[in-house]
Amino acid sequence: MDDSEIGERIEELLRVSITGARDVRADGVERVFGGNARRAWASTVRWTDQSGASRSESVIMLSRTNGSQVDADPKWEFGVLSALGHSATRAPRAFALDADGSVVGAPSILLERMPGRADPLGFLRSEDREGGRKLTLDLARAAAELHSSDWEGLGLGDILASGPTDRSPLAQIESWEAQFRTSRMEPHPALGYVFGWLRENLPEPTQISVVHGDFRPGNFLYQDNIVIALLDWEMAHLGDPVEDLAWAYRALWSPEGFVGLEEFVRSYEEFGGPKVTEHALRFYRVFSEVKFATISLKASRSFADGVSGNLRLADRAATVTASLKRSLNWIADDGKGWAWC
Secondary structure (H helix, E strand, O other): OOOHHHHHHHHHHHHHOOOEEEEEEEEEEEEOOOOOOEEEEEEEEEEEEOOOOOEEEEEEEEEEEEOOOOOOOOOHHHHHHHHOOOOOOOOOOOOEOOOOOOOOOOEEEEEEEOOOOOOOOHHHHOOOHHHHHHHHHHHHHHHHHOOOOOOOOOOOHHHOOOHHHHHHHHHHHHHHHHHHHOOOOOOHHHHHHHHHHHHHHHOOOOOEEEOOOOOOOOOEEOOEEEEEEEEOOOOOEEEOOHHHHHHHHOOOOOOOOOOHHHHHHHHHOOOOOOOHHHHHHHHHHHHHHHHHHHHHHHHHHHHOOOOOOOOOOOOHHHHHHHHHHHHHHHHHOOHHHHHHH
């Protein structure tokens, strides 16, 4: 589809989603980067609402493509963002949803386009050490804000709970293990062993929170060393908030060059985040590696099966060995001072 046709579909999506909207117009439509599994277009939309007032918003439309590396549903993401719009969590507003792709041509979500950039390399390779430190500590504050949100009061239990909430952390292990077993193209017995270890060593959460699920550099907008908004809520769920902290400090994208993990966790707690135990942090660092390994296997499988032609996915299975080594080393260390390394 060309930009003019995309503009027409954005207009139609707003018309059917916002009660009483008329004279809808999408201007300045342009293709922007949406990640490996989504196409994205930015636009300025204008309309007259049912009171007769003129409205104008900068928006971004995200549409699903084949070969996603994660199980995702725009309806899920739309529900989460709609609820979080009533909280202090830094997230874009959700305007419209095309759950089945009947309007846009693919399942899509229309969100507020916020200022800032998401460039992870620009952040992690910055020579501005003071600025990088300030941004990393603000990321800890943004995590504390999210994890302190009243998910029950926001109605997120109805959206995110797939069973008893106290079982949510175990449900994550079961979900990722099931995805591993359906995506692998060879046995990977060591990865199966680590999943078993996770089942046997599951920590008791300090509290159940909304977990972002992909909390890391590249998935937040920043400007002037401040986190503007957390992005990509496709993997949001209820669970142990320590999961997000461990994921943020995976070696591939860790901001430890600015703030070490121990200081990050301490700051997170000072900002109002729940208490983090060393056992929980160890567990979720191991979990982060098998989660990443599973995502890599899913990516490689989608390319091998011809579901996706994205060449970036072709050799993703090669990353599994490094993830396994980190997991097994942490398990073998048995918690002897390793957690902050």
